[in-house]
Amino acid sequence: MRPPSVAWPVRRLREGALAPSEEDALAAEEPLEIRLDGRPLVVTMRTPGHDEELALGFLVDEGILRPNAEATVATLRNPLDPAHDNIVNVAAPPDALLRHPASRSFHASSACGVCGQASLEDMARTFAPVTSALALRHEEVLALPARMRAEQSVFDRTGGLHAAALVDRDLRVACLREDVGRHNAVDKVVGWAQRARRLPLGEHALVVSGRAGYEVVQKAVAAGIPIVAAVGAPSSLAARLAEQAGVTLIGFLREKGFNVYAHAERVMA
Numbered sequence: 554m555r556p557p558s559v560a561w562p563v564r565r566l567r568e569g570a571l572a573p574s575e576e577d578a579l580a581a582e583e584p585l586e587i588r589l590d591g592r593p594l595v596v597t598m599r600t601p602g603h604d605e606e607l608a609l610g611f612l613v614d615e616g617i618l619r620p621n622a623e624a625t626v627a628t629l630r631n632p633l634d635p636a637h638d639n640i641v642n643v644a645a646p647p648d649a650l651l652r653h654p655a656s657r658s659f660h661a662s663s664a665c666g667v668c669g670q671a672s673l674e675d676m677a678r679t680f681a682p683v684t685s686a687l688a689l690r691h692e693e694v695l696a697l698p699a700r701m702r703a704e705q706s707v708f709d710r711t712g713g714l715h716a717a718a719l720v721d722r723d724l725r726v727a728c729l730r731e732d733v734g735r736h737n738a739v740d741k742v743v744g745w746a747q748r749a750r751r752l753p754l755g756e757h758a759l760v761v762s763g764r765a766g767y768e769v770v771q772k773a774v775a776a777g778i779p780i781v782a783a784v785g786a787p788s789s790l791a792a793r794l795a796e797q798a799g800v801t802l803i804g805f806l807r808e809k810g811f812n813v814y815a816h817a818e819r820v821m822a
Contacts, residue, residue, distance in 0.1 A: 555583060556601065557602045557707045557714075558580055558581055558707055558710050558711050559581050560576050561576070562574045562575070562576060563576075578711045579711055580600055580707065580711040580714045580733050581733075582598055582600060583598070583599065583600075583601055583639060584597070585597055585599050585601075585607065585608075585639050586640045586641070587607075587608045587612075588640065588641065589612065589645070590643075590644055591644070594654055595611070597737065598733070599732055599733065600714060600733045601639075602730075603741045603744070603745070604638075605627075605628060605748075606741045606742075606747075606748060607732075607744055608641040609744035609748060610740035610741055610744030610746075611744070612643060613743055613744070613747050613775055614739070614743055614771070614772040614775045615654070616652060616680065616775065617650060617652060617653075617654055618650060619651050620747065620753065620776075620777075621752050622645065622648075622650075624643050624644065624645040625643070625644040626642070626643050626644075627641070627642050627644075680774045680775050680798070682797075682798050682799040683753075683755070683773075683777055684755070684779075684799060685756070685777075685819075687722055687780060687819060688818075688820070688821050689722075689780065689819065689820060689821070690820075690822070691820065691821070691822060694806065694811060694820060695806075695809070695810075696724060697718075697720060697758065697760045697782050697806065698760065698784055698806055698807075698808075700718070700720060700726055701726065701760045702716075703726075704716075704718065704726050704729040705731060706731075707731045713733065714731040714732060714733060714738075715733065715734065715737075715738050715761065716730070717735065717738035717739045717742050717760070717761050717762075718742070718759070718761075719754060719757045719758075719759060719778075720757060720758045720760055722756055722757075728745045730742050730745070735761055735763045735766075736766075736768045736772065739761065739768075739769055739773070742759070743772060743776045746776065753778075754777050754778045755777050755779060757780075758778070758780035758782055759778045759780065761783045762784050762785075763784065763785050764783055764787065765783035765785065765791050766787075766788050767790040769781065769791065770794045770795050770802065773800055774794070774798045778800070779800060780800070780801045780803070781795065781802050781803065782804075782806050783804050783805075783806060784806050785804065785805070786805060787802055787814050795815035795816065796815040799816060800815060801813065801815060801816040
């Protein structure tokens, strides 16, 4: 398995001059091919690590693999580049699939969450609305970024990764994953839950280090997550989906405040 960060020479500007070269750490970004039953489905750019979780989470979040369904996951060596384990195959019986994906494969960048969708109708796949009694007090919501930040070990070295964390009602981090793509980080935590047969995640909040785009909320809906809290801003489409799907959406989460864009009933004084 390739490391999540790589050493790279860098010269820093110090007091008006470039200092001598020294070693820095960069977040790794490499392609991963996800296959379903041996057939190439998607190539996504990701940070190496937890690749099998990424593949499982992607299939669940795309509405292809049934939550908690049995599936065999294997990491394969690329025959064109044997030094890299950058192919993951998911083998699933027919009854484990909610739908069969399109016949052609597609490419997804590390900045893309729904790049493989051919139309807006594809994006509007139907998942059950999220129902959960989970609620958090104001001070508990404010504590979420610090709980996530304490677990971001690769970010400490590189400063270049997004994070997604599943936090339970006792504010314990059940799972945290990092990646150059925020949607990949979310897929990885959903894949962790899929492998552990813990879906739906009705007793957890999802905390993300960047903005809350449509794709982040869509993946939360697919996983049955009732609260999504983002350090950055949500998009209008994300807020609309959260409102329709029963997800509490929190944005601009900082030390002293936050905004609630949908289903504020889960945020208590």
